[in-house]
Amino acid sequence: MRVAGLPPLSKLGEFGLIRYLGGRFGRTSASVLCGIGDDAAIVQPLSHRELLVTTDLLVEGIHFQSGTASFADIGYKAAVANLSDIAAMGGSPDYILVSLAIPPQRTTQNIDQLYHGLMEACRREKVDLIGGDTSASHQALFIGVTLIGSAKPGHALRRTGARAGDLLYVSGTLGDSLAGLSLIENQRGRGDAKLPREHRRYLVGRHLRPTPRLRLGRILSSTKVATSAIDISDGLGGDLSRLCEASAVGAEIDQGAIPCSAACRAYAALSHIDPIQLALRGGEDYELLFTVAPRHARKVKQLARQAKCPVTCVGVVKPKAHGIQIRQRTGILKPLNVQSYEHFQNTKRPAKHR
Amino acid sequence: MRVAGLPPLSKLGEFGLIRYLGGRFGRTSASVLCGIGDDAAIVQPLSHRELLVTTDLLVEGIHFQSGTASFADIGYKAAVANLSDIAAMGGSPDYILVSLAIPPQRTTQNIDQLYHGLMEACRREKVDLIGGDTSASHQALFIGVTLIGSAKPGHALRRTGARAGDLLYVSGTLGDSLAGLSLIENQRGRGDAKLPREHRRYLVGRHLRPTPRLRLGRILSSTKVATSAIDISDGLGGDLSRLCEASAVGAEIDQGAIPCSAACRAYAALSHIDPIQLALRGGEDYELLFTVAPRHARKVKQLARQAKCPVTCVGVVKPKAHGIQIRQRTGILKPLNVQSYEHFQNTKRPAKHR
Numbered sequence: 001m002r003v004a005g006l007p008p009l010s011k012l013g014e015f016g017l018i019r020y021l022g023g024r025f026g027r028t029s030a031s032v033l034c035g036i037g038d039d040a041a042i043v044q045p046l047s048h049r050e051l052l053v054t055t056d057l058l059v060e061g062i063h064f065q066s067g068t069a070s071f072a073d074i075g076y077k078a079a080v081a082n083l084s085d086i087a088a089m090g091g092s093p094d095y096i097l098v099s100l101a102i103p104p105q106r107t108t109q110n111i112d113q114l115y116h117g118l119m120e121a122c123r124r125e126k127v128d129l130i131g132g133d134t135s136a137s138h139q140a141l142f143i144g145v146t147l148i149g150s151a152k153p154g155h156a157l158r159r160t161g162a163r164a165g166d167l168l169y170v171s172g173t174l175g176d177s178l179a180g181l182s183l184i185e186n187q188r189g190r191g192d193a194k195l196p197r198e199h200r201r202y203l204v205g206r207h208l209r210p211t212p213r214l215r216l217g218r219i220l221s222s223t224k225v226a227t228s229a230i231d232i233s234d235g236l237g238g239d240l241s242r243l244c245e246a247s248a249v250g251a252e253i254d255q256g257a258i259p260c261s262a263a264c265r266a267y268a269a270l271s272h273i274d275p276i277q278l279a280l281r282g283g284e285d286y287e288l289l290f291t292v293a294p295r296h297a298r299k300v301k302q303l304a305r306q307a308k309c310p311v312t313c314v315g316v317v318k319p320k321a322h323g324i325q326i327r328q329r330t331g332i333l334k335p336l337n338v339q340s341y342e343h344f345q346n347t348k349r350p351a352k353h354r
Numbered sequence: 355m356r357v358a359g360l361p362p363l364s365k366l367g368e369f370g371l372i373r374y375l376g377g378r379f380g381r382t383s384a385s386v387l388c389g390i391g392d393d394a395a396i397v398q399p400l401s402h403r404e405l406l407v408t409t410d411l412l413v414e415g416i417h418f419q420s421g422t423a424s425f426a427d428i429g430y431k432a433a434v435a436n437l438s439d440i441a442a443m444g445g446s447p448d449y450i451l452v453s454l455a456i457p458p459q460r461t462t463q464n465i466d467q468l469y470h471g472l473m474e475a476c477r478r479e480k481v482d483l484i485g486g487d488t489s490a491s492h493q494a495l496f497i498g499v500t501l502i503g504s505a506k507p508g509h510a511l512r513r514t515g516a517r518a519g520d521l522l523y524v525s526g527t528l529g530d531s532l533a534g535l536s537l538i539e540n541q542r543g544r545g546d547a548k549l550p551r552e553h554r555r556y557l558v559g560r561h562l563r564p565t566p567r568l569r570l571g572r573i574l575s576s577t578k579v580a581t582s583a584i585d586i587s588d589g590l591g592g593d594l595s596r597l598c599e600a601s602a603v604g605a606e607i608d609q610g611a612i613p614c615s616a617a618c619r620a621y622a623a624l625s626h627i628d629p630i631q632l633a634l635r636g637g638e639d640y641e642l643l644f645t646v647a648p649r650h651a652r653k654v655k656q657l658a659r660q661a662k663c664p665v666t667c668v669g670v671v672k673p674k675a676h677g678i679q680i681r682q683r684t685g686i687l688k689p690l691n692v693q694s695y696e697h698f699q700n701t702k703r704p705a706k707h708r
Contacts, residue, residue, distance in 0.1 A: 015596070034402060034512060037600065039442040039585055040408035040503065042510050045399045054394035055451035057498050058488045088393040099498055133411045140491070141469060144411050144453055144498035149394065156396050158388060201677035231393055242369070246391065 043128035049150035075117030082147035084213035090221020099144035101137035159246035173197035178282025180207025199263035250322035253315030395484035403504035429471030436501035437566035442585035444575020445505035451580035453498035486566035515582035532636025534561025553617035604676035607669030
């Protein structure tokens with residue numbers, strides 16, 4: 001939805017922009033006692049809940065490119081990055097705060113669209129926009145998002161609970177987002193022209209509008225079926241290694257079991273790349289990686305059906321000394337070579353965040 | 355305090371940096387069930403408290419210059435900007451999250467110092483560092499801070515409670531921060547050489563290390579003596595106009611009553627400027643502007659002594675139709691010409707934020 005006739009930022013001014021955004025997007029459910037427009041927001045926390053708090057800073061040219069995504073898409077994904085963190089804790093998202101540093105070339109319309117995308121991602125979960133900050137920026141657009149959620153006391157899923165013998169599961173399919181990004185960045189690239197249009201649409205959609213797995217996360221935490229969880233924002237390899245580090249365990253994953261979509265496999269075949277590499281190294285799938293005691297193997301499938309989110313067992317947790325290994329299609333075990341995006345080394349991996 | 359032999363960011367990497375910062379600065383009081391290192395922090399909210407949430411995004415070259423402040427000073431003030439928001443609500447700050455986008459020229463030592471300054475400002479109030487995010491930035495350093503505090507239900511001070519007839523008070527002295535900034539930026543500037551060293555030190559200190567008025571804010575809210583409050587981060591003129599707008603009132607302030615320090619007056623005299631202009635237009639004083647029913651005029655002085663923070667009555671709240679006027683030293687009333695920093699108009703006012 002576009003809003004006609006928005007005044008330019010220079011006319012609206014910082015406080016005019018805050019008033020406009022607050023009026024248009026500032027939601028106020030009953031628990032928000034004071035939203036946008038004071039020195040701080042005031043909220044009435046839900047009784048008998050633990051608070052979950054996560055924050056992400058997204059940088060133009062690093063996490064997103066304004067040339068390859070609309071402002072609504074950029075906003076949508078900024079929200080999902082945080083919603084997915086709450087999903088990985090098994091919680092419910094409640095309140096969002098959004099800060100922007102806006103370079104001179106951006107218009108009120110751009111900012112309006114960005115917030116529109118952000119709040120679209122939040123709508124299903126009825127997240128209230130309760131605050132933020134706006135500032136000028138000399139060059140790039142910066143988006144700071146803070147999301148506050150809640151969980152039943154003692155039920156939040158942590159990265160630290162995996163035990164040797166637990167089964168390793170992932171939700172959905174992996175690698176789609178990186179395939180979608182490659183399609184967007186490389187319009188006439190390798191094999192792209194031959195890719196059926198519906199595959200292309202699916203992969204680009206998975207990159208631009210990923211789904212935070214909130215329902216699955218909540219079912220896994222409320223039933224206490226998962227022993228640990230992390231969201232896959234950095235490729236299965238990187239996030240598995242972080243889960244293992246936090247839980248002081250090793251892992252063995254089965255290459256043949258890693259779920260890739262038909263679209264991702266078709267894209268990979270046409271591009272002469274291994275779809276498993278997209279799954280292991282691709283960022284921004286925003287699926288969940290979680291561990292489950294073997295006795296719950298049947299139950300987890302049933303819960304996944306309830307959450308309307310497919311899950312796949314991709315391996316097993318091992319003692320720490322085992323390291324992290326991947327069983328190749330030949331049956332041979334090899335150490336998993338973890339390559340994930342490194343912010344401070346100028347590597348050329350695609351944009352994603354944490 | 356400096357830490358010798360920190361590895362470079364390119365070697366430490368994003369996750370190494372998070373581990374280092376979490377280990378060195380991540381505080382964990384009993385209410386923090388899970389701090390830095392998971393998808394989200396988990397905290398146990400205090401029972402029978404309302405939550406206060408504020409966030410600020412600070413941009414190098416706009417809110418701060420790395421050439422005129424140390425990284426510890428930059429971090430200190432980033433924390434104060436948020437602590438002061440909680441002070442203006444009459445609350446207690448509890449948890450902080452800090453996100454950084456770091457350009458290539460910055461070192462691990464710079465980031466360590468920045469966090470050191472941040473946590474120094476938080477120490478007195480025992481604020482826990484519970485999360486954040488780190489990313490690369492192409493050019494400028496960006497600092498996103500989110501602060502979560504709490505207040506007794508129904509006691510938080512808002513901007514909306516001022517009523518015609520209330521007295522207008524400010525804490526401390528105004529204009530010091532802008533005078534300090536001018537001294538830093540203009541080392542051999544107007545009148546500077548003749549300014550006594552202790553005045554210079556005082557003004558620069560007020561700019562680099564301002565004091566959030568948390569104790570005063572809490573006393574004003576817990577006793578219900580103040581009817582409204584805002585922090586002065588944008589000059590008395592700008593913040594008074596925002597308070598009046600939120601409360602739908604006008605105001606009359608008395609130029610002769612506006613408190614300026616001896617150092618600020620000495621600086622202004624040597625620079626041939628009016629110290630009142632520094633007070634009205636200067637940002638980043640982080641004093642409180644608040645309103646009090648006239649029957650509490652004696653009580654507010656007593657509470658200020660208790661909070662060890664001087665307060666001065668600078669005017670009175672008027673009906674909205676009155677507008678905002680300033681009584682000049684000649685006795686003549688004039689409309690207050692509000693000039694505050696405008697982020698989207700490339701004005702050349704000093705860096706400050708909101």
